[in-house]
Amino acid sequence: MKAEFFPDSNVEPNYILNLGYGTEENLFPRSPRLSFEQAAQIL
Amino acid sequence: MAYDAATQRDAPLSDAALSQLFTEARTRNAWSDRPVAPDLLRKLYDLTKFGPTAVNASPARFVFVTSPEAKARLIPLMSEGNRAKTQQAPVNLIIAQDIDFHEHLDALFPHAPGAKAWFADEAGRRESAFRNASLQGGYLTIAARALGLDVGPMSGFDAAP
Numbered sequence A: 001m002k003a004e005f006f007p008d009s010n011v012e013p014n015y016i017l018n019l020g021y022g023t024e025e026n027l028f029p030r031s032p033r034l035s036f037e038q039a040a041q042i043l
Numbered sequence B: 001m002a003y004d005a006a007t008q009r010d011a012p013l014s015d016a017a018l019s020q021l022f023t024e025a026r027t028r029n030a031w032s033d034r035p036v037a038p039d040l041l042r043k044l045y046d047l048t049k050f051g052p053t054a055v056n057a058s059p060a061r062f063v064f065v066t067s068p069e070a071k072a073r074l075i076p077l078m079s080e081g082n083r084a085k086t087q088q089a090p091v092n093l094i095i096a097q098d099i100d101f102h103e104h105l106d107a108l109f110p111h112a113p114g115a116k117a118w119f120a121d122e123a124g125r126r127e128s129a130f131r132n133a134s135l136q137g138g139y140l141t142i143a144a145r146a147l148g149l150d151v152g153p154m155s156g157f158d159a160a161p
Helices: B015-023 B038-048 B068-077 B080-088 B101-108 B115-119 B122-146
Strands: A011-020 B060-065 B091-098 B150-154
Touching: A011 B060, A011 B080, A011 B122, B015 B122, B038 B060, B038 B122, B060 B068, B060 B122, B068 B080, B068 B091, B080 B150, B091 B122, B101 B115, B101 B122, B115 B122, B122 B150
Parallel strands: none
Antiparallel strands: A011 B091, A011 B150, B060 B091
16 A cells, blocks of 8 residues: 555554445344443543 | 633533534444435545644545445455445545655644654654544544434455555
């Protein structure tokens, strides 16, 4: 990726993101998320 | 009605807006053939660019891959499981970071002349660029959803030089 799209520069790839109007095909059921208690604290 | 910063800035968005941005938004793995106009990509950038970054350095660089020729350069670099959906999506966005972001600080951070000198160390710049460009990618996800677009972020690709 670096050589193909960013040669001769100090730019480095981070990630790729597809963009457009999605369909329902291959859509997983919504995965669970961590609860507030698991992921957060208020001090 | 124009947005009134003095009286409306602390008003939460509607439940419908929060659903579109967060609770009903999904990572998409398949794409319709509805195109995304270049003007919409410019609008997407023009929202994303206002998200906060350290010293306003704005290290993210965005390559919108849309032409068959450019997609043909990108697809072989994707991991195998990501190729079909990347081919199908009308736009593949490469989010990158400029490790030499400090070259722009005279313009981007004008109230601290000489800020460029804070970033003489390349390893430190690389850490800062990765952190802040990753933040900008998150802003872009929310901006895209705000504009009615879907996203499908992927880490599986060949990054090596």
